Amino acid sequence: MPSATKTIAELSCPTALPAKDRVLLGHGSGGKLSAELVRDIFLPALNNPALARLDDQAVVSVNGQRLAITTDSFVVKPLFFPGGDIGSLAVHGTVNDLAMGGATPLFLSAAFILEEGLPMDQLQRVVASMHQAAAAAGVEIVTGDTKVVEKGKGDGLFINTTGVGVVPDGVVLSANQARPGDKVLLSGSVGDHGIAILAQREGLEFETEIKSDSAALHTLVADMLKVSREIRCMRDPTRGGVSSTLNEIAQQSQVGIELEEQTIPLREDVRGACEMLGLDPLYVANEGKLIAIVAAEAADALLQAMRRHRLGAEAAIIGTVKQANPGLVTMRTAFGTTRIVDMLAGDQLPRIC
Amino acid sequence: MKYLDEYRDERIARALAQKIAAATTQPWVLMEICGGQTHTIMRYGIDELLPQGLELVHGPGCPVCVTPLETIDKAIDLALRPDVILVSYGDMLRVPGSSSDLFRARSQGADVRIAYSPTEAVKIASANPGRKVVFLAIGFETTAPANAMAAWQAKRQGLTNFSMLVSHVLVPPAIRALLVSESNRVQGFIAPGHVCTVMGCSEYEDLVRDFRVPIVVGGFEPVDLLEAVLMLVQQLESGQSKLENQYVRSVSYPGNLPAQQIMQEVFEVADQKWRGIGKIPKSGLRLREKYAAFDADQVFELGELMVEEPAECISAEVLQGLKKPTDCPVFGMRCTPDNPLGAPMVSSEGACAAYYRYRRHAVAS
Numbered sequence A: 001m002p003s004a005t006k007t008i009a010e011l012s013c014p015t016a017l018p019a020k021d022r023v024l025l026g027h028g029s030g031g032k033l034s035a036e037l038v039r040d041i042f043l044p045a046l047n048n049p050a051l052a053r054l055d056d057q058a059v060v061s062v063n064g065q066r067l068a069i070t071t072d073s074f075v076v077k078p079l080f081f082p083g084g085d086i087g088s089l090a091v092h093g094t095v096n097d098l099a100m101g102g103a104t105p106l107f108l109s110a111a112f113i114l115e116e117g118l119p120m121d122q123l124q125r126v127v128a129s130m131h132q133a134a135a136a137a138g139v140e141i142v143t144g145d146t147k148v149v150e151k152g153k154g155d156g157l158f159i160n161t162t163g164v165g166v167v168p169d170g171v172v173l174s175a176n177q178a179r180p181g182d183k184v185l186l187s188g189s190v191g192d193h194g195i196a197i198l199a200q201r202e203g204l205e206f207e208t209e210i211k212s213d214s215a216a217l218h219t220l221v222a223d224m225l226k227v228s229r230e231i232r233c234m235r236d237p238t239r240g241g242v243s244s245t246l247n248e249i250a251q252q253s254q255v256g257i258e259l260e261e262q263t264i265p266l267r268e269d270v271r272g273a274c275e276m277l278g279l280d281p282l283y284v285a286n287e288g289k290l291i292a293i294v295a296a297e298a299a300d301a302l303l304q305a306m307r308r309h310r311l312g313a314e315a316a317i318i319g320t321v322k323q324a325n326p327g328l329v330t331m332r333t334a335f336g337t338t339r340i341v342d343m344l345a346g347d348q349l350p351r352i353c
Numbered sequence B: 001m002k003y004l005d006e007y008r009d010e011r012i013a014r015a016l017a018q019k020i021a022a023a024t025t026q027p028w029v030l031m032e033i034c035g036g037q038t039h040t041i042m043r044y045g046i047d048e049l050l051p052q053g054l055e056l057v058h059g060p061g062c063p064v065c066v067t068p069l070e071t072i073d074k075a076i077d078l079a080l081r082p083d084v085i086l087v088s089y090g091d092m093l094r095v096p097g098s099s100s101d102l103f104r105a106r107s108q109g110a111d112v113r114i115a116y117s118p119t120e121a122v123k124i125a126s127a128n129p130g131r132k133v134v135f136l137a138i139g140f141e142t143t144a145p146a147n148a149m150a151a152w153q154a155k156r157q158g159l160t161n162f163s164m165l166v167s168h169v170l171v172p173p174a175i176r177a178l179l180v181s182e183s184n185r186v187q188g189f190i191a192p193g194h195v196c197t198v199m200g201c202s203e204y205e206d207l208v209r210d211f212r213v214p215i216v217v218g219g220f221e222p223v224d225l226l227e228a229v230l231m232l233v234q235q236l237e238s239g240q241s242k243l244e245n246q247y248v249r250s251v252s253y254p255g256n257l258p259a260q261q262i263m264q265e266v267f268e269v270a271d272q273k274w275r276g277i278g279k280i281p282k283s284g285l286r287l288r289e290k291y292a293a294f295d296a297d298q299v300f301e302l303g304e305l306m307v308e309e310p311a312e313c314i315s316a317e318v319l320q321g322l323k324k325p326t327d328c329p330v331f332g333m334r335c336t337p338d339n340p341l342g343a344p345m346v347s348s349e350g351a352c353a354a355y356y357r358y359r360r361h362a363v364a365s
Helices: A004-008 A032-046 A086-099 A120-137 A192-202 A218-227 A241-253 A268-277 A296-308 B010-023 B035-044 B069-079 B090-094 B102-107 B118-127 B144-156 B171-180 B193-199 B202-211 B222-237 B257-266 B289-294 B315-319 B351-364
Strands: A058-062 A065-074 A104-115 A140-149 A157-166 A183-186 A231-235 A256-260 A291-294 A316-322 A329-332 A338-340 B028-034 B054-061 B084-088 B111-114 B132-139 B162-169 B188-192 B215-218 B243-245 B267-274 B278-287
Touching: A065 A086, A086 A104, A086 A120, A086 A157, A086 A218, A104 A120, A104 A218, A120 A140, A120 A157, A183 A296, A192 A268, A218 A231, A218 A296, A231 A241, A241 A256, A241 A291, A241 A329, A291 A296, A296 A316, A338 B035, A338 B351, B010 B222, B028 B035, B028 B171, B028 B193, B028 B222, B035 B054, B035 B188, B035 B222, B035 B351, B054 B171, B054 B222, B054 B315, B069 B084, B069 B102, B069 B132, B069 B162, B084 B090, B084 B102, B084 B118, B090 B102, B090 B111, B102 B111, B118 B132, B118 B144, B118 B162, B132 B144, B144 B162, B144 B257, B144 B289, B162 B267, B162 B289, B171 B188, B171 B202, B171 B278, B188 B193, B188 B222, B193 B215, B193 B257, B202 B215, B202 B243, B215 B222, B257 B267, B278 B289, B315 B351
Parallel strands: A104 A140, A256 A329, B028 B054, B028 B188, B084 B111, B084 B132, B132 B162, B188 B215, B215 B243
Antiparallel strands: A058 A065, A065 A157, A104 A157, A183 A291, A183 A316, A231 A291, A256 A316, A329 A338, B162 B278, B267 B278
16 A cells, blocks of 8 residues: 555646636625626726715616615525525515615616516516516506527526615615614514525425514614614625625625624524525515624614514524624624634525525 | 434534543544535534544545546546537536536536436436437446446336446445555544445454555445544454444445345456556446447447546645645635645535535635
């Protein structure tokens, strides 16, 4: 037997592969590769002050009225899943991106890319669901577009929605405003949407059906703004999950964020599914949760306001903004040790929303 | 959650850490073999709970990390053929070969699919008679039974369009190779509980006897690992070397006999190259002659591929427990999970990736 010392000389490692020459699936993961696309391709070409804030929505001023604008595309598979479908998701996602800027959502557009052969009744169900979600959220879908691509060139149905809302005077929420000492609030349990989708897609069955948390959050936001204006920023942790969202905030505000592991709400069934599949729920997508960074003195009042709302009943303070480790999210474990909560490098779950 | 919460209980963990500290009178170097165990140690900061001088080094038990570059290159070559559907465990898609990876192959039009179970690949083959389906069958003794089952099913169904690109590695020969090395520092091993769940414990008796080294079969939760460390320290401090089983809730002495049978039916032991370690005699599995029709190497006449790897990173030393990931000059700088220079940075079970994900702030400060 050759000794291991001898074989060390044979050892080696490959050179790095630059991820620059082609678009990879990971560029849509909401993690680091997505951020690179924005930084290297989109911002240099399109830069302007509203875009450069890199928030979930742009806030622009028209005749003294501050408008929030946002757009989002939905490519979820399967189209129908426990707790929602691509139609309701397309409404909730865009309403939420407006709400995270403190805006009152008013109008949506809806653009459909349909694949040849899509059963018409599926399209009908999706559109009915969009109507229902929009009516419940108090927004109107006022314009739209339809394109059809050849069989095999789409995945049944893609939807893009764009939303417009008005931002109340004095409300300025942005991911670059977190300050040391601020508290991190989370409106409820993590990972429900991503695991519901995955379970449906992979045919996994659990004792109880895990439902997507897909919901419109603007009334929760409105209730919070009534209680305090000491909110620095809000984000809905969709693809990439809570960890990616907090990493973005930490980087944009150049602060550290320290989480307390035991305070993060997590449903037992979602936790079980994550354990079984080897996933970290902090990286799993949510579609009806928000993260708020708020001044410490306002945290308790805001937490109570959240808990009074149906969509914030399980809200919790999950961490604190720190001066140390700017740009990094860390976590105090139950063992009293500290670890990094990194941004997703590639896809944990491909194409979740 | 039952069978989980009690093994992550902070009070039990602290009590064990105190017992370990009380039992330790001198420095010891222990190695956990499995990448899953490394991941837990980093995630929960288990090493921070241990007394000074009690060092945990990380073993070669990450299947993604030790899969040879040649295998990845062959998989990419196959995947790029228009008539091939390549099916793989998800983690393999980001592993760099000599000039590309499977994700990039996919962006160039290759049909690469992720499966949670190898038998899904058999189903894909059955549903696509006009295509050739190749399953990238990698891993330790843990994935071997399921991979063997895929070949067995394909044979029974008479499929002619299914094959496997096999790169299987075995734990005991790797431990033996580490122990005969002149540079070995490891004085006690935490053996991989899931491998032993399949294979049982007897192979490790031989190692204990031949090298007088204590081995404890360990689980994957924080309390499991601390308990295994305590058992090793108690043996070392009292001059003992024996095989003990900490992971009794999963591992029986004989192991999973039906799983071993299907492995025996389909695979035979062969020499195997390990990325980061080199060729180790009788440390791998290959398909038996009667399954040659399902051997992608033979079906596609891939032949011997020799790939020269530039000696850039220190994964060799890391995978043998000679160095820590943080000893590497390019760790976290030019080598990150987005841009891995070496395999241990690719998989979440790789030691370098585990350090990067959970520990780089400590390095920075």
